[in-house]
Amino acid sequence: MTTTLPPRPAPGAARDEADAARPATTASPATRVLGAAALVATALLVLYGLVISPADREMADSVRLMYIHVPAATYLYVGCFFTTVASAMWLRRRTPGWDALAEAGAEIALVFSIITLGTGSLWGRPTWGTYWTWDARLTSTAVLTAMLVGYLALRRLELDPAARSTRAAVLGLLLVPNVIVVNRSVEWWRSLHQGSTLVKLDPSIEGTMLVALMVGFVAFGLIFAWLMVHRFRIAWLDQKADGLDLEAALAARRAESRAPTAPETEVTP
Amino acid sequence: MTHAGYVAAGWIGAGVLIGGYAVTLVRRGRRLARQVPPGERRWS
């Protein structure tokens, strides 16, 4: 029996209205500020790195590649650190945010590792005469890149999400320990043949060169943060979208079974 | 500037890689955000 009272607004209607107004993007006021800051810092880096700072006494202008190479290598390790810690936390707490963080850290670490290898290689060409030297840092970074590719490959597998996340988490947990062991072994091995490492960070480094390097760290840090936030949100939305797909499929199955004239179809999962 | 080619290649390469990746992220983020109900995106 129906009444003629006007319908009462559903609970949380005000919140739903606010939700509907949210734009369909992973951006937010915070990331816009972050992005703007990153652009400013990058502009400063270009200024200091390419214009203001002088060429090195030994390396000449190729030292300018170091203002990218060193920060990139640093944030590569930071990304790996995020993946390992997030993997550990996921194994303990099983909340999806940690899983998303692990995925984000690894993918961004991969981007930075490619930059590290690329700039290191381009630096090596004029300095050592070859694009690749088996020095400790490049070699370790190459191995690390392979590990990251493997980790991301594991993440893309067709598995039920819980199993996939568990396996990825175990692999991610081992990432930093593996990196440490590989780096130590490679350094020890290469020290038998080479005395120097790729970058001799001279403590008496010329003032503006040091400033350029610092600006590099800041710029890359902001870029890293911006990328991380967006990639994290993407991973987060991905999980939600998967969940929605699953719900939709289940709802369709239920609807099928309830319909009186539903044909006997055997849907194999 | 000596070694200008290498320096340029490195800086431009890094810029293109990061910039391209950033663009990919933004586009993927927008695509995914459209698929998911607004209630799930509590950051804007």
Added chain:
Amino acid sequence: MWRDAALVAGRDLRIEARSRVTVHQVAPFALLVLVLFAFALDPARSILERATPGLYWITVLFSALLALSRSAALDETAGARDALRLSGLDPSGVFVGKSLAVAAELVVLEVLLGVGVIVLYGAEPAGVGLLAATCLAATVAVAATGTLYGALVSGLRVRETLLPLLLLPVLAPVLIGATRAFEAALGRAPADGWPWCGLLAAFAVLYSVAGALAYGTLLEGS
């Protein structure tokens, strides 16, 4: 746990004894790789001789991939997985058992390859103590790491291609250490080989512990 390990090791080795995959397929493959290296590197020049430690350990690694893939496959059928989970066996025990079974197979392969290298590459055995210790440590390292990573990729259609991608970068220190130790033992390098053997032993311990701890999570999770 050790009893469970012995049970699982026994089962894996018995399956191997019946099917003889290691003997009939992996071992010939390993020897074939040695032969292929000779084709590639021209025995007339002294490259083969000088490269023997490296070639030996690369062959071991490739053969190990096959053995590990097979070890993972043994527990992939739905029946086997459920049986393992419901059996009440301690997961660490399962891990140790599987690792020991693979390690046993690898030791046999390494001895065989050692003979192969002496015969085919003219290597002269020296520093046998260091050689044996290195083989032991490296074998445990490879078996433990490989069993853990095998569980990460078990049940997947892409197991065969993903396992090498995941495992080989991680085993880089083992390859580096084992080769340096062998070089020292054979008198090819001035440096002392025992510290490298120590690195291998540390690696072996690290991954044995990691695997024992993580195996339970992986068994449940899949």
